[in-house]
Amino acid sequence: MTMPAVGPAGTAVAPPPTAARAGAMAEGLEGSQILRIAADIRELVAGGAELCNLTIGDFGPAAFPIPAGLARRIADALAAGETNYPPSNGMPALREAVRRGYRERLGLDVPTESVVVSGGSRPGIYATYVTLVDPGDRVVYPVPSWNNDAYVHLARAVGVPVRCDASTNFLPTRALLEPHVRGARLLALNTPLNPTGTAMDADTLAGICDLVLEENARRGAAERSLYLMFDQVYWMLTMHGVRHVTPTGLRPAMTPYTVYVDGISKAFAATGLRVGWTVAPPDLAARISDLLGHIGAWAPRAEQVATAAFLAADEEIAAYHGRMLRDVQARLDLLHDAIVAWRGEGLPVDAIAPMGAIYLSARFALNGARLAAGERLATNEDIRRYLLREAGFAVVPFQAFGDADETGWFRLSVGAVSVAEIEAVLPRVRAALAAAAGAA
Numbered sequence: 001m002t003m004p005a006v007g008p009a010g011t012a013v014a015p016p017p018t019a020a021r022a023g024a025m026a027e028g029l030e031g032s033q034i035l036r037i038a039a040d041i042r043e044l045v046a047g048g049a050e051l052c053n054l055t056i057g058d059f060g061p062a063a064f065p066i067p068a069g070l071a072r073r074i075a076d077a078l079a080a081g082e083t084n085y086p087p088s089n090g091m092p093a094l095r096e097a098v099r100r101g102y103r104e105r106l107g108l109d110v111p112t113e114s115v116v117v118s119g120g121s122r123p124g125i126y127a128t129y130v131t132l133v134d135p136g137d138r139v140v141y142p143v144p145s146w147n148n149d150a151y152v153h154l155a156r157a158v159g160v161p162v163r164c165d166a167s168t169n170f171l172p173t174r175a176l177l178e179p180h181v182r183g184a185r186l187l188a189l190n191t192p193l194n195p196t197g198t199a200m201d202a203d204t205l206a207g208i209c210d211l212v213l214e215e216n217a218r219r220g221a222a223e224r225s226l227y228l229m230f231d232q233v234y235w236m237l238t239m240h241g242v243r244h245v246t247p248t249g250l251r252p253a254m255t256p257y258t259v260y261v262d263g264i265s266k267a268f269a270a271t272g273l274r275v276g277w278t279v280a281p282p283d284l285a286a287r288i289s290d291l292l293g294h295i296g297a298w299a300p301r302a303e304q305v306a307t308a309a310f311l312a313a314d315e316e317i318a319a320y321h322g323r324m325l326r327d328v329q330a331r332l333d334l335l336h337d338a339i340v341a342w343r344g345e346g347l348p349v350d351a352i353a354p355m356g357a358i359y360l361s362a363r364f365a366l367n368g369a370r371l372a373a374g375e376r377l378a379t380n381e382d383i384r385r386y387l388l389r390e391a392g393f394a395v396v397p398f399q400a401f402g403d404a405d406e407t408g409w410f411r412l413s414v415g416a417v418s419v420a421e422i423e424a425v426l427p428r429v430r431a432a433l434a435a436a437a438g439a440a
Helices: 024-028 033-046 068-079 090-106 121-132 147-153 174-180 201-220 252-257 282-294 301-310 314-344 378-389 421-437
Strands: 116-118 137-142 158-163 186-190 227-231 258-263 276-279 349-350 360-363 407-413
Touching: 024 258, 068 090, 068 258, 068 301, 090 116, 090 301, 116 121, 116 186, 116 282, 121 147, 121 186, 121 227, 121 258, 121 282, 137 174, 147 158, 147 252, 174 201, 186 201, 186 360, 186 407, 201 227, 201 252, 227 252, 252 258, 276 282, 301 421, 314 349, 378 407, 378 421
Parallel strands: 137 158, 137 186, 186 227, 227 258
Antiparallel strands: 116 276, 258 276, 349 360, 360 407
């Protein structure tokens, strides 16, 4: 017989409840698949395995430190006592620096009251969802894409994922989106895109903007507008002649319907500094600011002061990006060129030329292959585990970004690996691919 638990002074302790202890929203929120993959990697590293870890959407500080001028300004701000609460919508100097930077670098004339600073870009995404979207509203977003499914869940919205494939560089087009925008409340876009490293061109984005404008013109006075959340946190990291374009730069009439999400995390390898911002129509910016103020999702004051000063240092920024983009592109090109060469040898692989961010879209089309030992690689997860085990090659399947199809596409992220690590792993990857393809 099981004896009841006994607490202090002989009092009975109630057994744990059988019902869920968390609320329905938290209970239904799925954890990150990338974090689950990280557990596999840690186990192998602990066992002494040699790995090339291309799963991390971050930067290794040894290869990609933050700008020296930014670090120096943070230290100066701390020394000056900039350590108390910042204003809930951001330090005035930083909001003005963002406004000035958008005018000078992107050609966008936004008022300072449109700028709301947050502790990184993620609170800005969350605040945009919660400010615009009521429970049951429809949110349209392309897949693969980063975390839109999670934000839909947090907002208790209805997600409308629109699958994109290699024929459009995994980017949405007007034709793909048009069947889904009727009655929707939010369209979420990201370019350059995580996870694919591809970027929208002007014609594609202009067509999508025209679709939003036409949909809003169709709606009656009593029907709420369709808004565009435009995540451009990677916009400074474009390469091979790709030019970043913006909705309101292409179609000024989009100004009342566009919320930009941005920050320093990716542009300056400053993911841990937690300085981001949204740029929204002033009435929405005020609501976003109120929401973030209650959450307390503020960027640290010293980092805000330093970022404001650094954003005005055009020569420092240009010099930093000259080095950073060269080194990111070298890693991406090394992977891309190797995969293209393997494809020429007849191996079942493919890759899309890098356009921006720190990611490469690569295909290892081993789905259905049966290995010499009898193991069958049925899913992308099977392929991921095979490449990790046999080659020490750690990558993330597009399933982690909402793509349900088992087509062999993966994200390769280069911010935390060296050129030498990539060069060392490539022969092992080729051997593993050849072995699996030969066994098929």
